[in-house]
Amino acid sequence: MTIAPPDARAADDAALDDHRRDYESLAERLDRRGLRADDVVDAVRRFEVAVPSWALGTGGTRFGRFPGPGEPRTLDEKLEDAAVVHRLTGATPRVSLHLPWDDPRDPDALKAHAAQLGLGFDAVNSNTFQDQQGQRLSYKLGSFSHPDAAVRRQAVDHNLHVVEVGRALGAEAITIWLADGSNYPGQMSLRRSFDRVLDCLREVYAALPAGWRLFTEHKPYEPAFYATVVQDWGSSLLLAQSLGDRAQCLVDLGHHLPNTNIEMVVARLLGAGKLGGFHFNDSKYGDDDLTAGSIKPYALFLVFHELVLAERDRLPSFRPAYMIDQSHNLKDPVEDLLQTVDQLQLACAKAWLVDHDALAAHQESGDVLMAERTLKDAFETDARPLVAEARRRAGAALDPVRAFRTSGYRATKSAERVGGIVEARGL
Numbered sequence: 001m002t003i004a005p006p007d008a009r010a011a012d013d014a015a016l017d018d019h020r021r022d023y024e025s026l027a028e029r030l031d032r033r034g035l036r037a038d039d040v041v042d043a044v045r046r047f048e049v050a051v052p053s054w055a056l057g058t059g060g061t062r063f064g065r066f067p068g069p070g071e072p073r074t075l076d077e078k079l080e081d082a083a084v085v086h087r088l089t090g091a092t093p094r095v096s097l098h099l100p101w102d103d104p105r106d107p108d109a110l111k112a113h114a115a116q117l118g119l120g121f122d123a124v125n126s127n128t129f130q131d132q133q134g135q136r137l138s139y140k141l142g143s144f145s146h147p148d149a150a151v152r153r154q155a156v157d158h159n160l161h162v163v164e165v166g167r168a169l170g171a172e173a174i175t176i177w178l179a180d181g182s183n184y185p186g187q188m189s190l191r192r193s194f195d196r197v198l199d200c201l202r203e204v205y206a207a208l209p210a211g212w213r214l215f216t217e218h219k220p221y222e223p224a225f226y227a228t229v230v231q232d233w234g235s236s237l238l239l240a241q242s243l244g245d246r247a248q249c250l251v252d253l254g255h256h257l258p259n260t261n262i263e264m265v266v267a268r269l270l271g272a273g274k275l276g277g278f279h280f281n282d283s284k285y286g287d288d289d290l291t292a293g294s295i296k297p298y299a300l301f302l303v304f305h306e307l308v309l310a311e312r313d314r315l316p317s318f319r320p321a322y323m324i325d326q327s328h329n330l331k332d333p334v335e336d337l338l339q340t341v342d343q344l345q346l347a348c349a350k351a352w353l354v355d356h357d358a359l360a361a362h363q364e365s366g367d368v369l370m371a372e373r374t375l376k377d378a379f380e381t382d383a384r385p386l387v388a389e390a391r392r393r394a395g396a397a398l399d400p401v402r403a404f405r406t407s408g409y410r411a412t413k414s415a416e417r418v419g420g421i422v423e424a425r426g427l
Contacts, residue, residue, distance in 0.1 A: 012398040019398055022385040030381075035353060037386060043308075043352045044345050044390035049280065049322040050094040050122035051337060053102040056081045059289065059327030068332060070414035075102050076113055077417065081334050083117035088403050089341040090394030094122040096323045097169070099162045100132055107168035114169075122173070123215065123277070123321050124166035128155045129179035129223070142180035144200035145193035145229050152200055159204045167209050173276070173321055174208075175250055176201070177217035181224020181231075193229050198242055205243045215250035215276040215321070216240055220257050222287060233265045240274045248276025248317075252325060253292070253303070254283040263302040270310050270318065277321030278303075280344055289327040291336055293343030300343070301379045304351035312356065332410060338400040345387045353378040 012019075027037035056078040058067045072078040079095060086092040095114065097104075104110040114120060128143035136154065141147070143155035163174055178197065182188045205214050218236040221228055230236055233249060240247040249269050256262055269275035282290040282300070293300050310318045322344075328336040355374055362371035388398040397403035404410075 012392070012403065015398055019385065019388055019392070023389050026382070026385045030353070033355070035355075037389075040349050040352045040383070040386050041390045041393065044349050044387055045090070045394055047322075047345060047348045048091055048093060049324060049341060049344055050096040051082045051085055051092045052096045052098065052125075052323060052325055053078050053082075054098050055324060055326050055328060055337060056333050058333060059329050061327075061329060066329070070410050070412075070417050071333065073417055075104060075110065078102070079110075079114055079117055079119060081413075083119055084334060084404070084409060085337050085341065085400075086118065088338060088397045088400035089345070090391050090396030091341050091345060092337075093118065094120045096122040096125060096175075097165070097171075098125040098127060099158075099165060100127060104165065104169075107165055111169050121166070121169040121171045122323060123175045124162050124169070124171050124173075125175045125177070126159045126162040128158060129177070139179075142178075142188070142193070142229075144178055144197040145180040145188065146196070147188075152196060156200050156203050159200075160207055163204070163207060163209070163212070167212075172211055173213040173215060174204070175215040175217055175277075176204070177219065177252075178230055179219075179223050179228075181221075181228035182226050183224060184226055187226070190227060194235070197229050198239055201239060201243055201247075205247060208246060212246065213276060213321075214243065214247045216247065217250045217252060217255065217279070219252065219255035219287065233269060237269065237272060237274055240276075241272075248274045250277050250279065250321075251275070252279035252281070252287075253300075254279075254281045254287040254289055254325075258285060262299065263306050266303055266306045270306065270315060273315070273317035275310075275318070275320060277323065279323055279325035280340065281324070281326045289325065291326065291331070291343070292324070292340040293347065297343070297347070298379060300347045301350050302375075304347040305354060305375065308348075308351040308354070309356070334410070335401055335404060338404060342387065342400060345390065346383055349383040349386045349390075350378050350381060353381050353383060 030037050053075065057071045058065060072081055082092065082095050128139050131138050137151045139151065144152060146152050159174065159176065166174060180193065180197065208214060216230060216236045216239045218230045218232050219228060220231050230239065236249040240249050251262065251265060253262060266275060280292045282292050282295045284295050307320065324337060324340055326336065326340065359371060359374045362374060391397055
């Protein structure tokens with residue numbers, strides 16, 4: 001037995017009048033600032049972000065995993081939950097698969113099932129940072145950078161398989177994050193390891209279907225703690241520039257050292273024409289994979305400010321692929337995704353509230369205080385009525401989390417998803 005996604009409208013009936021008053025009041029205040037509320041609403045409605053298949057179940061850490069009731073046991077059930085997220089937010093029409101965690105037995109059947117749920121597929125993700133059951137050779141000492149050519153061949157073949165699955169599903173990109181690195185000085189050649197990665201990437205890049213892109217993803221540490229081969233945006237940029245026009249860099253917000261100026265990284269990659277997309281999350285120390293906006297909402301706003309500037313400037317290479325990448329250890333996975341999408345929509349709305357003409361004038365005149373204040377005026381505006389209105393016009397929920405809880409969806413799935421084995425999940 002399955003149930004339809006929660007009725008987004010029913011949960012909003014009681015709050016609709018309050019919302020209309022809030023929206024009209026904010027629209028009037030924005031009008032006095034020379035801003036049109038409807039323009040911001042339209043911008044929020046344009047924003048879309050993919051849901052990762054692995055985030056629909058309970059995540060874990062190296063210390064343990066604590067699954068909750070009603071979590072999906074199969075890839076089909078993950079798509080059912082993903083459809084709920086899209087129904088309630090109006091912003092997540094695609095799912096990003098991670099292989100082999102969610103390697104479909106029948107890609108054509110999965111694509112048809114997704115279409116019935118109103119979903120498509122975004123970038124596919126390869127995995128050579130774990131040894132899988134039945135795998136012939138180990139990635140303990142790396143994959144693309146491994147000193148053994150046979151291991152490198154195995155890793156390349158896996159990525160080629162991921163591309164083929166993605167092609168069958170209608171995806172148009174592959175994201176490659178490598179855990180390759182070393183824990184001790186002398187363990188690997190710092191130059192040869194990078195050259196080997198580039199050679200392997202060239203083979204995958206050459207096999208891309210027409211219209212596809214390849215995203216390289218950097219991370220400073222973990223699981224390697226002395227030297228990671230693709231450790232920063234500069235390494236990622238070198239790889240993308242060496243590969244060709246269809247190779248770009250993907251920025252995971254958690255893949256940076258504490259206090260890294262990520263909006264500066266975004267600006268540099270935009271200037272080089274090599275910003276491919278994002279993995280959205282939040283962190284306090286490292287790759288924490290927390291709810292986006294939960295720790296550093298102003299930093300998230302500043303990232304979106306750079307993205308809005310790129311859209312306003314109509315940069316020719318600006319075609320970002322947005323995806324959530326989080327591990328839901330404590331919160332209900334669906335609720336956490338709903339909360340994250342809400343925070344992303346909110347950051348997007350606030351970035352469109354910036355008075356760009358005034359900001360540029362203050363920057364050119366050297367008025368430091370007023371330039372900063374212009375950004376703060378946008379960030380400190382309560383833009384929630386704009387986001388709620390964007391969802392209302394899309395037929396989604398004013399308050400997705402409230403609508404989800406009111407629907408009883410989790411309780412129904414908890415009774416329905418009893419027994420069986422969880423076929424695939426992330427960490």
